[in-house]
Amino acid sequence: MIDLYFWPTPNGYKPLIFLEETGLPYQIKPINILRGDQFKPDFLAIAPNNRIPAIVDDAPAERNQPFALFESGSILIYLAEKTGQFLSSNLRTRHQTIQWLMWQMGGIGPMMGQANHFTRYAPEDIPYGKKRYVNEFKRLLGVMEKQLRDRDYLTEDYSIADMACYPWIAFSHLINVQLADFPKVAKWVERIAERPAVKRAYQVGEPIQGDYQMDEEARRLLFDIKPK
Numbered sequence: 004m005i006d007l008y009f010w011p012t013p014n015g016y017k018p019l020i021f022l023e024e025t026g027l028p029y030q031i032k033p034i035n036i037l038r039g040d041q042f043k044p045d046f047l048a049i050a051p052n053n054r055i056p057a058i059v060d061d062a063p064a065e066r067n068q069p070f071a072l073f074e075s076g077s078i079l080i081y082l083a084e085k086t087g088q089f090l091s092s093n094l095r096t097r098h099q100t101i102q103w104l105m106w107q108m109g110g111i112g113p114m115m116g117q118a119n120h121f122t123r124y125a126p127e128d129i130p131y132g133k134k135r136y137v138n139e140f141k142r143l144l145g146v147m148e149k150q151l152r153d154r155d156y157l158t159e160d161y162s163i164a165d166m167a168c169y170p171w172i173a174f175s176h177l178i179n180v181q182l183a184d185f186p187k188v189a190k191w192v193e194r195i196a197e198r199p200a201v202k203r204a205y206q207v208g209e210p211i212q213g214d215y216q217m218d219e220e221a222r223r224l225l226f227d228i229k230p231k
């Protein structure tokens with residue numbers, strides 16, 4: 004059984020999509036990042052970076068001790084290796100997949116995350132910040148558009164790289180980026196959105212947020228952190 008420490012955010016959906024795709028038994032442990040669960044000692048023992056997602060695998064392949072991991076990219080690689088799915092065993096394809104996964108982790112995620120922050124949450128309007136991150140996100144979409152010119156997925160087949168990118172790119176409209184300008188990417192979003200496992204992941208994930216919103220308490224917890 005995999006315990007998935009989750010909140011319905013783009014990074015949270017990456018492993019949830021994987022778990023739904025493979026049917027690996029899992030249970031969700033909600034970590035309400037809008038109310039500070041990410042700072043509680045029990046969670047920090049698993050995820051010292053105080054961010055979701057994290058997992059604990061109580062039946063790892065080697066040793067009997069439960070195995071904990073944080074960082075969505077490493078979780079996806081681990082689960083792919085555990086199940087032998089969505090990460091090719093062919094050396095080239097495998098590393099091309101990891102390459103695009105790293106591209107998501109170092110590019111799409113942080114850039115769209117900051118674009119989101121400056122467009123939707125920053126307490127003051129900072130046009131330079133908005134422009135900088137939205138433009139960088141668009142540049143990355145342009146790179147993806149070229150990669151998809153002669154293929155349906157980022158690498159040979161649907162993989163953990165696509166699962167990592169989808170929960171971010173599918174919500175580009177939230178930062179006023181129109182995928183109509185990137186037709187291959189738009190088709191890729193449609194293709195993945197149609198997958199039954201992806202639909203199930205959002206059906207499972209969305210209700211977990213309940214009535215919690217990005218209110219004043221959440222903003223203080225998430226954006227007003229004083230480095231220790």
Ligand SMILES: N[C@@H](CCC(=O)N[C@@H](CS)C(=O)NCC(=O)O)C(=O)O
Nearest residue numbers: 012013014036054055056074075076
């Ligand atoms: N690089 C990390 C980023 C994780 C991350 O930023 N998670 C956000 C939600 S999408 C979070 O937990 N935020 C809580 C906080 O900022 O305190 C990963 O990919 O797992």
